[in-house]
Amino acid sequence: MLPASEQPADEGSPGKVAVGRRVFLGMAALGAAGIAFGAKVQHLVGGAVGSGLGGLLPGGDRFRIYTITGTLPEISRDEYRLVVSGLVQGPTSFTLADLEAMPRTKLVRDFQCVTGWRVPDVHWEGVRLSELLDTVGILPGAVAVSFDSYDGADTESLTLDQARLPDVIVAHRMLDAPVTTEHGGPVRLYVAPMFGYKSLKWLSAIRVVDQVQPGYWEQNGYPVNGWIDGSTGPTSPGTP
Amino acid sequence: MSQTENPARPAVRILRFDRVQRIAHWANAALFGILMATALPLYFGSLSTVVGRRHLVAEIHLWAGIALPVPIIGSLIGPWGARLRRDVRRIDLWTRDEIRWLRNLGSTTPMLDKYNPGQKLNAIFTAGAVVVMLATGSVMQWFGLFPLTWRTGATFVHDAVAFAVFVVVFTRP
Structure with missing residues (x-):
């Protein structure tokens, strides 16, 4: 007799359920729903969560810090x-x-x-x-x-x-x-x-x-008029 | 041939994983390691100022992400993937016993197959995380193709699943 680990999975046997497929598809569906509605969820949870869950982590910053040069220019308050x-x-x-x-x-x-x-x-x-x-x-x-x-x-x-x-x-x-x-x-x-x-x-x-x-x-390819509301012209109907 | 006659040679050698499975496993683990290591300075501003070179870090993260499905898909398709495909079926199909274990949050002891249900759950979570991270990462990378609410939602999901991946990798017993 083969050791247990070598027995092929018995697909036909009653009582076996495709849990893997269900959990996998569930995760994928949840991910898709998150793309569609995550912005609203984030808005509801508000400032406490910030950009993602970083606000909940100790030391987690909510901003992503971008630099072009890779260094941060240090300018003293007096010399500015x-x-x-x-x-x-x-x-x-x-x-x-x-x-x-x-x-x-x-x-x-x-x-x-x-x-x-x-x-x-x-x-x-x-x-x-x-x-x-x-x-x-x-x-x-x-x-x-x-x-x-x-x-x-x-x-x-x-x-x-x-x-x-x-x-x-x-x-x-x-x-x-x-x-x-x-x-x-x-x-x-x-x-x-x-x-x-x-x-x-x-x-x-x-x-x-x-x-x-x-x-x-x-x-580098970003719009010159970077209106958040999606307008592309120099003026935006959405601005005050 | 019995063990007493030749003690240096084990009587039974069980092939749990073939070469294709081992390569797929370690390639996948290496990519996860790169993605997690580069994720930290991309996310934490305080770390990013220490590490610097954000553009390079982002580029590594991007390419490791694009490569992520390659070991899994490459090892599943083709005649070399027979054993892995059989294991995927093992992971997919759960006995009533195992489902009871899941419902009771691990307090019952199911009869064990090649994988215990915890290992199965981990494998399923990994597969799900790969798909979700690829989808949300793509929205973030090629953001021009998607409406702004999708980009914000994708960032939110990418952050949340990344958090879950770190928890699962570092706390899994």
Whole structure:
């Protein structure tokens, strides 16, 4: 007689049930349902869970930290400067204290990555970009705004109309604290109606220019007008 | 020939797994190891800043993911997969005894076949996880083809199943 392990599985015998197939198909169905409805589930569970289950894990961050260069630029709060130049009446270099002294705009909005992950209800605080542009004064002929990063690699741009939206801010506080280096501190851009790649980190310079210059991520295939609501034009009907 | 005449040679040699099964098993385990190791810095911001080179890590994760079904499918199809196919049937079919074990959360002792029901469950979970992770990973990778709610849902599921995989791999008795 063969040892038990060598007896072929007896398919015909009564009482044997294809449990494997059922559990496998059940998992696949649950996965498909999760793709379709996971966003709603995540929204219901809310900020406690964040992007996936990371919020429940000790030390788990809810943001995915992306860098283009592979390193994080360390800029001390004292040495930080934001240079605004180009088609402006008076090119200006702002210190962090300058920005903090300006009128503050607070937003509680999601951070939505184009690839899908989302951190719900993030607290943002900073200066409206439109306010900053008014401070320096825009010259005629200005059409767009370009942004540079202290990482030396990332660039972004917005049309002047997009830059003037009330929920586009130069953020110096995020998650109820000064913006950390990981998140692009001390100062980053936050473009609420657009995907995360538009919210350039480690903001170093703002240049007012006469045409839209596609930024780093746009040169790598992302839409220039990264509206979260899916619009593709320079203006979105869904924006305030 | 009896054991007393030639003690160096075992009387019965049981072939539990053939070469195809062993290669498939270790290739699959290696890919799981790579995927889990690269998943950590992709997910945890604090780790990613230590490891750096996010693009390279993501690229390794992507290719290991694409390769994931190859050992399983490659070993199941073809004339070389006969033994593995037979084992898949063993894992699929459960006796009443084994189902009772599952319903009682492992408190009863079923009659054992080649695989105990815990091993069967682990194999089924692994197969299910491979399919779900491939589907959700594809949505995340080729996100331009899918609506935003799908991408968010896929990320949510990918994270949750990844969490389950870590729990199963590191806590399975």
